[in-house]
Amino acid sequence: MYKVFVNDKPLFLTNTVEKETDFRMFLLESVDIEQLIVNMFNNKIQKAFLYHPDEKETLKKLKEKIPVAKAGGGLVYNKRGEVLFIFRNGKWDLPKGGIEKNEDIEDTAIREVEEETGVKGLKITQKLQKTYHVFKRNGTYRLKVTHWYEMKTDYSGKLSGQLEEGIEKVAWLNPEQIKEVLTNSYENIKLLFETVELDK
Numbered sequence: 001m002y003k004v005f006v007n008d009k010p011l012f013l014t015n016t017v018e019k020e021t022d023f024r025m026f027l028l029e030s031v032d033i034e035q036l037i038v039n040m041f042n043n044k045i046q047k048a049f050l051y052h053p054d055e056k057e058t059l060k061k062l063k064e065k066i067p068v069a070k071a072g073g074g075l076v077y078n079k080r081g082e083v084l085f086i087f088r089n090g091k092w093d094l095p096k097g098g099i100e101k102n103e104d105i106e107d108t109a110i111r112e113v114e115e116e117t118g119v120k121g122l123k124i125t126q127k128l129q130k131t132y133h134v135f136k137r138n139g140t141y142r143l144k145v146t147h148w149y150e151m152k153t154d155y156s157g158k159l160s161g162q163l164e165e166g167i168e169k170v171a172w173l174n175p176e177q178i179k180e181v182l183t184n185s186y187e188n189i190k191l192l193f194e195t196v197e198l199d200k
Helices: 033-041 055-065 105-117 175-184 187-194
Strands: 002-006 009-014 024-027 048-051 068-077 083-088 091-093 096-098 123-137 140-152 167-173
Touching (some): 002 033, 009 055, 068 105, 091 175, 105 140, 167 175
Parallel strands (some): 024 048
Antiparallel strands (some): 002 009, 068 096, 083 091
8 A cells, every 4th residue: 555645644555445544545546636636724624534446556546646746765774874964944854855867766766865964974784665656836736755774874964954945944853853843744744664674
């Protein structure tokens, strides 16, 4: 099952029919996706399921209904086992950004981390899960698919947030601090941390 976040509310892509309780269920084939997204953005729907009988087809079908933006990001550890976070729009987040023409997604992830935080000497150590969320740009809703990579660095220099991206703070956080900042982060970031072990 895939989980797509719309304004931090979950939209599940599923191949099982469940009895509705606290959510709405729609058929992926026939749903008016824009209307559903608008309702979720406007808090009329808190949680929804999109049903399609073939689980492998669910994401593909959704991508046919909404433009896709591909992004790369990093979960970066330093030598002390701290993780690199950025603070923007009032929330803690991880550095990430959109792919450029003819760029490999791994290169996107490294470039974006460098640009957004000033951290250099990044090495990808493993591929993490992808996350999905819907955002609006120039009046159009898009599905952002972010490819996440675990990275390591020995960098101990100055951190500098990319101002034109609205980044107010960049910080190395230890596992205790991470637990705290995740209470003021995005659902996708929380999801990512459910699958990684801190205290590396």
